[in-house]
Amino acid sequence: xxxxxxxxxxxxxxxxxxxxxxxxxxxxxxxxxxxxxxxxxxxxxxxxxxxxxxxxxxxxxxxxxxxxxxxxxxxxxxxxxxxxxxxxxxxxxxxxxxxxxxxxxxxxxxxxxxxxxxxxxxxxxxxxxxxxxxxxxxxxxxxxxxxxxxxxxxxxxxxxxxxxxxxxxxxxxxx
Numbered sequence: 001x002x003x004x005x006x007x008x009x010x011x012x013x014x015x016x017x018x019x020x021x022x023x024x025x026x027x028x029x030x031x032x033x034x035x036x037x038x039x040x041x042x043x044x045x046x047x048x049x050x051x052x053x054x055x056x057x058x059x060x061x062x063x064x065x066x067x068x069x070x071x072x073x074x075x076x077x078x079x080x081x082x083x084x085x086x087x088x089x090x091x092x093x094x095x096x097x098x099x100x101x102x103x104x105x106x107x108x109x110x111x112x113x114x115x116x117x118x119x120x121x122x123x124x125x126x127x128x129x130x131x132x133x134x135x136x137x138x139x140x141x142x143x144x145x146x147x148x149x150x151x152x153x154x155x156x157x158x159x160x161x162x163x164x165x166x167x168x169x170x171x172x173x174x175x
Contacts, residue, residue, distance in 0.1 A: 015105070015136060015166075020048045023134060023168065026154070027101060029054050035082075036060065036099040038091050038116070039107025043070030043084075049103075050080045059086040060094045091116045096123040100130065106137035106166075113140045121149050124173055131173040137166035144171055 029035065033054040037045045040059030049057045059074075061067045067088040074084040087094065091108060092115050102120070124131055133150065135141065144150050154170040 017044070017048065019164070020045055023103075023136075024049055024052060026170075027132060027134070029101065031055065033100045034058065034098050035101045035103065036094075036096075037103045038094070039105060040070055040086065041066050041105075043073040043086065045103055045105075046070060046084050046086070047073055047077045047080075050074070050077055050082045050084050053081045055082070056098075057082050057084045058099065059084070060089055060091060061086065062088070062090055064088050092119065094119075096120045097127045101132045101134070103134045104136065106135075106139050110140050110143065113143055117143060117147055117150075121147065124149070129173075133171040135169045135171065138169040141167075141169055144169070149174055 029049075029052045031053055034056045035049045035052075035054055036058045037043075037049070038060050040046055040061045041063075043059055046057050046059045059067075059070055061070060067086055070086050074086065077084070091112060096102075096119055108116075120131070120133075133144065135144065138144075141152075145152070150171045151174055152169055152171050156164055156168040158164045158167050
């Protein structure tokens with residue numbers, strides 16, 4: 001694996017299993033979905049997502065040490081129903097053509113987020129499909145709002161439910 005580096009990547013952080021499962025259940029994942037966690041860290045969300053019968057679960061992580069931990073954790077999942085693949089790569093270098101659901105826990109700054117959204121849109125135009133984005137700790141939410149190709153369909157505000165410490169916004173591609 002290549003040890004990738006990103007100038008505005010953020011420190012690893014996660015949310016509880018309970019909240020992760022609540023998010024995943026709210027997505028009504030189907031067998032053709034490809035779930036991608038951008039900035040997957042140690043793989044908690046990947047492991048939870050792999051318990052759903054979907055086509056594939058993919059993690060993208062810039063930190064090689066975290067990738068190695070995620071790989072190890074993925075091998076230990078009991079009740080896994082989906083394949084898990086983990087890539088040590090920059091979010092900007094990832095190929096967004098196959099994903100249908102993208103999960104981001106505020107993994108990087110505004111410049112990388114802007115470039116990633118542009119790349120997602122380009123891939124969506126070249127390979128049209130329904131796309132969902134779950135954005136936890138949605139610091140750069142305005143970028144998604146201004147994108148023109150995404151619409152917010154739900155938002156869980158900090159403190160509203162599940163003991164949320166961060167806002168979570170849910171987006172889908174426009175028709």
